[in-house]
Amino acid sequence: MKELQEKASILVVDDEEEICYLLQDVLEQEGYLVKTAARGKEAIEMASKEFFNLAIVDLKMPGIWGMEVVKALKDINPHTLIIINTAYASIDTAIEAVRQGAYDFIKKPFKMEEMILTIKNGIEKQRLALENNRLLQKVQDLYFGSLSALAATIDAKNVHTTKHSERVCKYAVSIAQELGLHEEEKVILEHACKLHDIGKIGIPDSILVKPGKLTPEEWQKVREHPVIGADILNSSGFLKELIPLVKYHHERYDGSGYPDGLKGEDIPKKARIIGLADAFEAMTSDRPYRKAFSKEEALEQIKANIKTQFDPQIADVLLSFSKHLT
The missing domain is CATH 3.40.50.2300 (Response regulator)
Structure with a gap:
């Protein structure tokens, strides 16, 4: 330096x-x-x-x-x-x-x-x-690297979610770029994307890798992962800016999401970006209970859920450059 x-x-x-x-x-x-x-x-x-x-x-x-x-x-x-x-x-x-x-x-x-x-x-x-400051940054980088590796391991437990977080990052950062977010905000967004499912470490493997549809009780257990993830990050003391993004990436624009039922602008903007990127990636990937949607089918689902599940402005951005998505 x-x-x-x-x-x-x-x-x-x-x-x-x-x-x-x-x-x-x-x-x-x-x-x-x-x-x-x-x-x-x-x-x-x-x-x-x-x-x-x-x-x-x-x-x-x-x-x-x-x-x-x-x-x-x-x-x-x-x-x-x-x-x-x-x-x-x-x-x-x-x-x-x-x-x-x-x-x-x-x-x-x-x-x-x-x-x-x-x-x-x-x-x-x-x-x-x-x-x-340099030593603290080194410790923080090691800690974040460990969490990122753990999150990637969680993704890899199920063949259908391997590299899920990596692809969510790609989509989310592309959206952020089109929205004109500052570089610092994009870095925070990318870090949050890598760790958005870290809370699944608290979900039993029998649920995460179940080869069929989940029961209502199992889905309720899965829905705990954003809060678990937020608690993990909160314990670090220096990843606090990521906490609301991890905690609220499953909130919905109309207030019907979880864990807190936040609505519209009350959901942090970067969490809304992650939520859309996460949903698009999930729809275009195979799941044990269904085959992957085509890109066109996934985009139609996004259009159909604007103002209910997705922020209209953020969804429009994704739709505007959808031909470049791979």
């Missing part, structure tokens, strides 16, 4: 050349990589092209005010630490600086020893935080 580079990089933003030169000279002797900018606009452009561990920002500069620079730098990279360095200090200004995400506030004229100590403490704190 760039954020964990061996030498920390610092951006000095000040319209006083003497301060820029002084800080650059001293901080480079301290082992930092230092660049300077005399204007806020220049600083923002530099930060958009490379990562800086820390920025020292003057408030009163020509053009863009320093506080706007602080906000822009934090928007570009939230990990960048900001030290406000100004002769125009006040309690209100300090409060606003912290609100905008500044790490510390040093009044001009400053003592170089204080500046160096503040920078060292900040960058060490940042390094530990970034390292902790």
